[in-house]
Amino acid sequence: MKTIEENLEEYKQTLSRVQAPSGLEGRLRDALQRVPTKKRNMNKAVAWISSAVAALILMVGVYEYPALAYYFNKVNFSALSFAEVMEQGYGQKVNKSMTLRDGTVLTIHGVIADDNVFRMYYTIDRPAGIEYTDDDFVRYSFERVQGFLTHSKSLGGGGKPGTDKSQFIGDNEFEPVSPFARSLTLIFSEWLDNGEKVTYPISFDFEANKAMKSIIKEDLSESIVVDKGKILYDSITASPTSTIVKGHYELEEYPRFSGETKLYVNGIEVRRTRAGGHNPDFELKFDPFPTDNIQSIELVLENFEGYHKINEPISLSSSSDRSIKVGDEKLWIRSVTKTDTGYDIVIARKQFTFLEKDNLSIQAGGNVVPVSSISKERPWDLNNGNIMWEQTYSFNTTDKPEFLLVDGFQYIKTYNKKISIPVDK
Missing domain, CATH: 1.10.287 (Helix Hairpins)
Incomplete structure (x- = not known):
């Protein structure tokens, strides 16, 4: 590279x-x-x-990015205050304040922009003698940043107490803004004590020449086959503030959980900070690359939703409270109990293992009896550091159950499949 x-x-x-x-x-x-x-x-x-x-x-080409000259492996922006960011020679000072109805002051100290996010550094100073409390996290919110070719929604943020209990120091991220914008407007909202929501616009000049473009921005056409379809990785964008991998699913149904995709640069794992998206698209956010001397980039699908088809009936004739090995997983038949309306079977499994319910039934007295009701799941503590989840399956029959009939189950399957992203050297 x-x-x-x-x-x-x-x-x-x-x-x-x-x-x-x-x-x-x-x-x-x-x-x-x-x-x-x-x-x-x-x-x-x-x-x-x-x-x-x-x-x-x-x-006509007079627009330049002088702030491109940086080594992003030397700066972890997410861990720095804006003053520390400025000491590193990055970011744009804003220093714009706005006073709310009750005297609270919102101050935007500075911003950093790149192809992944727009990050704003701010403080909120409550009036003298009024502490900043947990309730204020609900009271105040950042809605969006808007400007020329820009309508960037808030992605969330964090912060900490300031010099006294009346101050909060934070940073908030938004979707990327247009480098063509010359001014931006933050839409800030407050919920008043009477339940009314008030919005405040605060505008400031935006110096795009201090924005930072990405070092790596690559379209991908890579996919990994999983049990019910495939996962496609569409792009990777590495910037000074973060690394974002985008993709989409082509599956029989939307997954219950996103699994674990890991990113490695030169064999070093890059910490994932967020996973999100809207079906069928997904977006994975990681920390910035640990170095600018890129030798290798790899994505590894460590685990994802899997499906195991059960071809054979599961015997219920043995004593209860026993485990049954089914594929890569175990099911526990905790009890088979006669009731006034039939039989209850308590089955336990791992937290993210789910039995198919559509054709779940038992064989009893030579007949196939469908499940009549399924209880909510509840924890079962094994007292060895493991907690399973159990449910009661009820069947309306006077005959003792002989076999459990189920099509299969969904679970977290280990894949460990790797994609190597080409690197220009």
């Missing part, structure tokens, strides 16, 4: 070669002249013209 200096030189050469498309200036002039003159909203017209001119300036 190329060094950062080589990448920077390529960016510089690319920018120097960027030219506006032939005839763009004339088409832009004609478009501006066609803006209706009668009863037009002058503010909207001015804003449209300003945006068009800004876009033209960007397209």
Whole structure:
């Protein structure tokens, strides 16, 4: 893989070669002249013209990113205050404050932007003598950041108490913002004591030349086959603040759990910080790469939802409270008990193992009897550090159950399948 200096030189050469498309200036002039003159909203017209001119300036290649010169392996932004980030030579100072109705002051100290997230550093100072409490985490919220070509939703954040109990120091992340924006507006909301929600906009200049582009941004076309389909990894974007892997599922049904995908750079595991997405898409967020000297990048699907088909009936003739090996898992037949309406069978299994319920039945007296009801799951402590989960399955029959009939079960299956991402060296 190329060094950062080589990448920077390529960016510089690319920018120097960027030219506006032939005839763009004339088409832009004609478009501006066609803006209706009668009863037009002058503010909207001015804003449209300003945006068009800004876009033209960007397209002819004078827009540069001087903050690209960094070694992101040396800075873990998630662990630093904004003052410490500035000491490293990164970020943009904002220092913009807004006073709420009760005298609380929100101050935006600075921001960092890259292809993965927009991070804002702030403090909230309650009025003198009023402590910042846990209730304030619900009282205040960051909704979005908006601007030219930007409508970035909040992704959450964290923080800690400040110099006294009236102050909270935090950072909040948003979806990436457009580098074309020249100003941004934070939409901040507060729930008042009377239940009313109030929103406050706070605008500030955005200096995109202090934003940081990604070192690695690669489209992928890699997939891993699992029991009920496959997992496709679509892209990886590594920036100074984080590494994001995006993909989607092609499965018979949406999984109950996302499993564990690990990222390794030069054989070093990169810590995963978040997993999310909306069916069928998923997004995995990791820490920044540990080094800029990239020799290898690997994604490893350690485990994921699996399915085991049960082809043989499970005998219920032996004594209760016994374990049965089924595929890679164990089921426990805890008890088979006669009731006023039939028989109850208590079955225990691991937390993320689920028996198929559609065709679950028993064989009793030569007949197949479907399950009539299933209780809620409840913990079963083995007193050895392990906790299983059990449920009661009820069957309406006067004949003693002989076999349990079930199509199969879903469980967390170990895959350990690896994808190697090509690295340019």
